[in-house]
Amino acid sequence: MIEAIGLEKTFKVPKNRGTKDRGEVADPRDQGKLFHALRGISFKCEKGRVLGMVGPNGAGKTTTLRVLSTALKPTAGRIMIDGEDFSLFPNEIRRRIGFLSGTTGLYPRLTAREMVMYFGRLHRVPQAELVERVDKLFDRFGMHGYANERNDRLSTGMKQKVNIVRTLIHDPSILIFDEPTTGLDIMSVQVLLEFIADSKRQQRTVIFSTHSLHEVEELCDEVVVIDQGVSKFHGTVPEFKRLQGSQDLTQAFMKAIGAAAPLDRLEGGAA
Incomplete structure (x- = not known):
């Protein structure tokens, strides 16, 4: 089991550089200021469950996964793995995690x-x-x-x-994948999705970010929606569908982040 409790992550905007994770060019007036990537992310995924993480570009998904994987240290909040506080047993807990990063x-x-x-x-x-x-x-x-x-x-x-x-x-007993199907052909995507399904049957804990709501519907037990560094929804897939009173996951997503959000925010890379 892995649980995120009130995760926050703050970066200082570096001199002469943009905020790389968000793909922006920094205003010189912003250099040295604090950028709040995560503003209080909370959710959990039990053993033998698959959790899909969705959100617009720049929402904070990659930062969240990097914190969960121990690649980044949170500014605030806690990570509990199998009931243990990660900060107390970091080396032992790292061995239980497999992390696929989109930037490695x-x-x-x-x-x-x-x-x-x-x-x-x-x-x-x-x-x-x-x-x-x-x-x-x-x-x-x-x-x-x-x-x-x-x-x-x-x-x-x-x-x-x-x-x-x-x-x-x-x-590893915990798998954390950041957009794992990126760049794969149709057959390879299917092999990976079958592997994730097998991992669930083997009682692994799986968390993956995706822009494909079809993958969420096919594989996931639970969904967490992240937008602007905040977890806007966490629940089961049936509960997610009921947000909009229908079986349409796209409309449920729009409801979770606010109906005014354009659909094209779902496309492209995540942050």
Whole structure:
């Protein structure tokens, strides 16, 4: 189980740079000021459940996931994992988490296999077990054909698969995915969605951000809607649908963030 309790994250706008996560160019008058990315995010996801995180561009989804994964330290609030305060047992708890970030690059001179093996060793997976896991995951995601290709020669979809398998190699009990289907072809998307469904049956906890409400409807038990750094809704998918009094998830989303929000805010990258 993973629970976010009143998460806040504040950044200082750096000199001569924009607020990168929001894709904006900073006004010189704003440099050095505080940017409040998260303003009080609260939700939880139990073991054996899948939670979908949705929201407009720049809503705070990526920042929330990075805080949950321990890549970022919150300015305020707490993260509880399996009933334990993360801040009390950080190293032990990190080993339970697999985090797929949309911004993590691959080492260009390593091959796909070398990359995954390297991260498996970082997680101290025994060698024989590591080789077996690599083969099984490469089988599942159809990666044997380019296992020995350098990462800088792979397509966007192939690189995304390497990132996914790298995230899974230490067999984490909590999976945190930031837009995991980005760059994947239709068949690869289906393989990943089936893997998430299997992870649920294996009693893993899965949280993923997405711009696809179809993925939410197909996979998720719960939904959290984030907008302007605030969690606007958290509940089950049926409860989400009832927001608008219909089965239309798009209309429920619009209701959660405010009916005046344009639909094109759903498209593109998330922050």
